[in-house]
Amino acid sequence: MSTKPYDVLVVGTGAAGLTAALTAAEHGASVLMLTKGHAPDSSSWHAQGGIAGAIGDDDTAELHAVDTERAGRELCRQSAVRVLVEEGPERVRELIALGVPFDPELNLEGGHSRRRVSSVDGAATGWAVTSLLSRHAVASERIATREATAVLSLIVSGGRCLGVVTPEGSVTATATILAMGGAAALWARTTNPPGQIGDAVAMAMAAGAAVADMEFMQFHPTVLEGSRLLLSEALRGAGATLLDDNGERFVDELAPRDEVARAIFRRGHAFLDLRSIDRPHFGSLMVEIEKSGFDPATQPIPVSPAAHYTIGGVVTDLVGRTDIAALYAAGECAATGVHGANRLASNSLLECLVFGRRAALAALDEAPLPAAAFPAREFAAEAAPALQERVAPAQLRDQVWRQAGVVRDPAGLAELANSPDPVAAVVARFALARAESRGVHYRIDAPKLNPVLEGHFVLRPGQGLILEQWT
Numbered sequence: 001m002s003t004k005p006y007d008v009l010v011v012g013t014g015a016a017g018l019t020a021a022l023t024a025a026e027h028g029a030s031v032l033m034l035t036k037g038h039a040p041d042s043s044s045w046h047a048q049g050g051i052a053g054a055i056g057d058d059d060t061a062e063l064h065a066v067d068t069e070r071a072g073r074e075l076c077r078q079s080a081v082r083v084l085v086e087e088g089p090e091r092v093r094e095l096i097a098l099g100v101p102f103d104p105e106l107n108l109e110g111g112h113s114r115r116r117v118s119s120v121d122g123a124a125t126g127w128a129v130t131s132l133l134s135r136h137a138v139a140s141e142r143i144a145t146r147e148a149t150a151v152l153s154l155i156v157s158g159g160r161c162l163g164v165v166t167p168e169g170s171v172t173a174t175a176t177i178l179a180m181g182g183a184a185a186l187w188a189r190t191t192n193p194p195g196q197i198g199d200a201v202a203m204a205m206a207a208g209a210a211v212a213d214m215e216f217m218q219f220h221p222t223v224l225e226g227s228r229l230l231l232s233e234a235l236r237g238a239g240a241t242l243l244d245d246n247g248e249r250f251v252d253e254l255a256p257r258d259e260v261a262r263a264i265f266r267r268g269h270a271f272l273d274l275r276s277i278d279r280p281h282f283g284s285l286m287v288e289i290e291k292s293g294f295d296p297a298t299q300p301i302p303v304s305p306a307a308h309y310t311i312g313g314v315v316t317d318l319v320g321r322t323d324i325a326a327l328y329a330a331g332e333c334a335a336t337g338v339h340g341a342n343r344l345a346s347n348s349l350l351e352c353l354v355f356g357r358r359a360a361l362a363a364l365d366e367a368p369l370p371a372a373a374f375p376a377r378e379f380a381a382e383a384a385p386a387l388q389e390r391v392a393p394a395q396l397r398d399q400v401w402r403q404a405g406v407v408r409d410p411a412g413l414a415e416l417a418n419s420p421d422p423v424a425a426v427v428a429r430f431a432l433a434r435a436e437s438r439g440v441h442y443r444i445d446a447p448k449l450n451p452v453l454e455g456h457f458v459l460r461p462g463q464g465l466i467l468e469q470w471t
């Protein structure tokens, strides 16, 4: 076995991890991808509506930026938005060239002023993209993949990340890219696969990296009651309406997600009426609804909000660099500031493509590791740790849902801030500090936006929360 460390270690096999791995391999790097589950355990696999990108004739990067920043409520980092919207179209075209079978028409989604969302079969985009990228990764001689291998912690020495620790031992690499997704499965009601409980944030904090924006959990308004099946914005873009118990409309269905989520939350639930839309266009989703026991052709479907997208995460610059040398983060686990206080629909798969690629390109420039420090590149048994995989028991998830849910109050947050779970506690600390309502974060005691709090809360090791301006 080679004792040379991998050039690039990618943790996570969702859209960000696959993009990073393929980019690094295309440039000649040896890559190891690790994931704690299997391919369908990523959020990317389940993404539905699509990928935003200004590729329509009537669209421009500027218009996409305006919509992104409007959704983000004065908090988007403008430089990150520029990168996203300017590089986005090229990334979408690359997927088309790779063979992703996008529908011929672009879709309209909430908060977008133009049709700019590329979808597959209406709502099978995530599966189509990640399964295709996975096939390319499998075909690459430079990429090795190991599934069912949870990363437990980062190895950091002298301020540099050297790799990770897994239950089977340690793995070393010149650069490590975290592409570990979000934390929404820490909430009882969620759209995310169960493993998405914020491990990247927990590990990065433990290793001394900064995290930011953890108060901003985006709740998806329309999730089938009693399940995690998301009924995507694209349905509302196609004309589906939201009805109350009396069968009356009560909200602009295409308003930003936070507004729609709160309007439904206040009523407990709502019904999504799909009877008048072109249902065959969303064939796979209709099958899922029917499997859940509902007939979308004859009855409005009961929906309510669920935790969906983690805006906060590990602080990075525009090429994915964290505070720790040779450690990168991309995709949902990163906090680039691109989404501000509210993510625009379908901007997150795009974020994975754009920033996953950028992180890989930057990682390729890392100086090689000093040979003496690395006896083996892979699963060195002597390094096998006594660490346990992080889990989120139902009681914790219920507590997080109650105390850091769609509507928050200081007493509940103060209690949650004492949680032994580091991610639950940090969410509560951030949400307590943000004594205002902005974007996805709603405080019942402070229902208005407070201009004094315009900025990103950042937690750096050994310091309290600091409000920073990101340009």
Ligand SMILES: Cc1cc2nc3c(=O)[nH]c(=O)nc-3n(C[C@H](O)[C@H](O)[C@H](O)COP(=O)(O)OP(=O)(O)OC[C@H]3O[C@@H](n4cnc5c(N)ncnc54)[C@H](O)[C@@H]3O)c2cc1C
Pocket (backbone or CB within 6 Å): 011, 012, 013, 014, 015, 016, 017, 034, 035, 036, 037, 038, 041, 042, 043, 044, 045, 046, 047, 048, 049, 050, 051, 052, 125, 126, 149, 150, 151, 152, 179, 180, 181, 182, 191, 192, 193, 195, 196, 199, 200, 230, 232, 308, 309, 330, 331, 332, 333, 345, 346, 347, 348, 349, 350, 352
């Ligand atoms: C139901 C649903 C629908 C969505 N629809 C859309 C949409 O239409 N458009 C859009 O833009 N976005 C959508 N999103 C959001 C989008 O899918 C995600 O933001 C994006 O896919 C995140 O990709 P990622 O690569 O950052 O992380 P993920 O795809 O979540 O991948 C994370 C990876 O990290 C691994 N991992 C986590 N912890 C560990 C650990 N400790 N050790 C090892 N591996 C670990 C996981 O197993 C997984 O492989 C949707 C999300 C969901 C859940």
